[in-house]
Amino acid sequence: MSIKQVQIFDTTLRDGEQVPGCKLETDKKLLIAERLEHMGVDVIEAGFPISSPGDFHAVSEISKLIKNVKVCALSRAVNGDIDAAYDAVKHAKYPRIHTGIGTSEVHIVKKFNSNKEEVLRRAFSAVKYAKSKVEDVEFYAEDAGRTENSFLAEVCEQAILAGATVLNIPDTTGYCMPSEYGAKIKYLLENVKGIHKVQLSTHCHNDLGLATANAIAGLENGAQQIECTMNGIGERAGNTSLEEVVMILKQPQYEQYATRINSKLLVETSQLVSDLMGMPVQPNKAIVGSNAFAHSSGIHQDGVIKARETYEIIDPRDVGVDESQIVLTARSGRAALAYRAKVIGFHLTKLELDSVYKYFLKVADSLKEVNDKELKTILTANGLKANLK
Ligand code: KIV
Ligand code: ZN
DSSP: OOOEEOEEEEOTTTTGGGSTTOOOOHHHHHHHHHHHHHHTOSEEEEEOGGGOHHHHHHHHHHHHHOOSSEEEEEEESSHHHHHHHHHHHTTSSSEEEEEEEEOSHHIIIIITOOOHHHHHHHHHHHHHHHHTTOSEEEEEEETGGGSOHHHHHHHHHHHHHTTOSEEEEEETTSOOOHHHHHHHHHHHHHHSTTGGGSEEEEEEBOTTSOHHHHHHHHHHTTOOEEEEBGGGOOSTTOBOBHHHHHHHTTSGGGTTEEOOOOGGGHHHHHHHHHHHHTOOOOTTOTTTSTTTTEEOSHHHHHHHHHOGGGTOSSOGGGGTOSSOEEOBOTTOOHHHHHHHHHHTTOOOOHHHHHHHHHHHHHHHHTSSSBOHHHHHHHHHHTTOOOOOO
């Protein structure tokens, strides 16, 4: 079986940083960029240099610091933007300019008051201009998700003719269903002249909660790069989540795919991004949420205590979490109570367990969660003593 190496293009510092309240100073961006490089991403999209002097500065500093992976700067299909992107990213060992234009009817008519011929011309000339500055030029067809496939194919052909190395097919508004997005990638692979000379990239937004599913559908249909962010942060409902993609591709169904990411660094990287951006991670967030490996109902706890795989498809250690958590609540059963009691030094006999369980349920009903201190109080109030073995 030949392994398909999937390129992970991280845009936490560009699309992720566009989130209201997530703006970062350069020193914090440098910390995140270094961590992303260490974790094994292939491309770091560092920012949108024309957007502000602060962003320009951050992209230049990241470009000077990062030595092992590509550093990318965003621009619109405007020469001034491309100049700024180049000036900021030119220090990078592996610089990339990411330029593009809206291609859907609504973008062409309502945003640009333009027409398809003009968009084709601007796509070609933006890539050509960026190409005069760097070898590695990625083209994005903004709102590709709502662009009719035949016109999207024409735009892609222009970008390839002008020298693009990567074609990004963004579902900018999170509009597509996975089958539709996958079919779009397949259509481009089958209908665009020269498509096999370039890489196809997914860039999916999460407005309908489908950003990760769409990225995977893109991959299954021939895309080679996935654009994503840590914790799935990004405009509105966010982007494809990096940690979800990495762990999906580690499941047996996807054994023919590989990324360079060291998954053991996922949780600590997620926390770093969350702390620096002041953007908490929802507890039930897949892979990196605080409840991702926590079990609180009696049936699940009993299973996990007997064999972790009964209710977990991921070993928590694979993402940098020491162990699964057995959380005591009023829904917990005897197995969980005995297990947590043992952790704090109380080895209960069956009789002791039966007698304390009813009392435990009464107390648990009045609490959201029973912590170790409260558990100790419950056990000692029932005449039980710690008997560390
Ligand atoms: O969502 C989008 O279309 C984008 C492009 C600028 C790449 O973020
Ligand atoms: Zn985006």
